[in-house]
Amino acid sequence: xxxxxxxxxxxxxxxxxxxxxxxxxxxxxxxxxxxxxxxxxxxxxxxxxxxxxxxxxxxxxxxxxxxxxxxxxxxxxxxxxxxxxxxxxxxxx
Amino acid sequence: xxxxxxxxxxxxxxxxxxxxxxxxxxxxxxxxxxxxxxxxxxxxxxxxxxxxxxxxxxxxxxxxxxxxxxxxxxxxxxxxxxxxxxxxxxxxxxxxxxxxxxxxxxxx
Numbered sequence: 365x366x367x368x369x370x371x372x373x374x375x376x377x378x379x380x381x382x383x384x385x386x387x388x389x390x391x392x393x394x395x396x397x398x399x400x401x402x403x404x405x406x407x408x409x410x411x412x413x414x415x416x417x418x419x420x421x422x423x424x425x426x427x428x429x430x431x432x433x434x435x436x437x438x439x440x441x442x443x444x445x446x447x448x449x450x451x452x453x454x455x456x457x
Numbered sequence: 458x459x460x461x462x463x464x465x466x467x468x469x470x471x472x473x474x475x476x477x478x479x480x481x482x483x484x485x486x487x488x489x490x491x492x493x494x495x496x497x498x499x500x501x502x503x504x505x506x507x508x509x510x511x512x513x514x515x516x517x518x519x520x521x522x523x524x525x526x527x528x529x530x531x532x533x534x535x536x537x538x539x540x541x542x543x544x545x546x547x548x549x550x551x552x553x554x555x556x557x558x559x560x561x562x563x564x565x
Contacts, residue, residue, distance in 0.1 A: 365467045369508065372474025376500065379481035383493070391490055391547040398539055399484060399497045402532065403477060406508050409528065410470075413512055421524040428528060432535035439539075439546045 366414040373407045394438055401431030462514050469511030477504035489555035490547060494540060501536040505529070 377400060384396035405428050412420025476499055483496025509529045516522045 365470055369470040369474045369511075372471075372478055376474075376477040376481040376504075379478070379485055383481075383484045389490060389547075389552060391543060391550075391552060392493060395490070395493060395497055395543060396484065398536075398543070399481065399500055402501050402505055402536065403481075405528065405532070406473075406477070406505055409512060409525070410508065413515060418521050418524075421521060421528070424528055425524065425531065428531045428535065432531075432539055435539045436542060439542045442546055442550065 366410055370407060370410045370414060373403055373410065377403050377407070390442060394435065394442075397438075398431070398435050401427070401435070405431070466511045466514035469507045469514065473504050473507030473509075473511060476500070476507060480504055490552055491544065491554045494544060498536075498540065501532060501540075505532050 380396050380399045380403060384393050384400065387393040387396060405424050408420050408424040408427060412418055412424070480496055480498075480500030483499065484493055487493045487496050506529065509525050513522050513525050516525065
């Protein structure tokens with residue numbers, strides 16, 4: 365039954381990848397990357413149960429932390445133009 | 458008793474996978490960026506939550522369940538934050554929402 369859940373998650377990952385490739389604006393791509401991050405987090409946990417190795421859960425925690433940091437960093441870059449000062453809007457446009 | 462827990466956890470796992478697929482189908486088929494955000498939130502809340510509950514029922518009272526709860530809290534705190542920042546950044550950069558007819562259409 366973990367195999368069925370992993371197969372469904374792989375189908376969902378493929379469809380999120382389609383949106384990431386086709387996305388008209390950069391925000392669609394960031395949204396698809398965020399969804400792919402969540403889905404791969406769940407896929408890592410399911411694979412950990414599927415193979416009987418609970419170490420995969422630690423990898424999933426690390427992946428979730430990196431995912432949110434990456435999303436916020438990319439969004440701050442596209443909103444403010446740089447990563448350094450939040451007040452300097454419009455410098456890098 | 459163990460068979461009942463197994464059936465419950467399998468139902469949760471399959472339902473979580475189905476909701477994840479539903480969320481990404483919405484991510485492909487929705488016409489606008491803001492509606493796509495709405496569709497993607499299904500994956501982050503119901504899909505991930507049901508999958509985590511199913512795995513918790515399989516694990517029982519162990520350290521694995523604690524790690525699964527930590528992953529669930531991580532998703533519940535960071536996913537709305539990322540979505541809020543995403544929508545705010547899109548609005549600040551001038552991405553118009555798709556409105557009803559008679560209004561200005563969005564750039565798809």
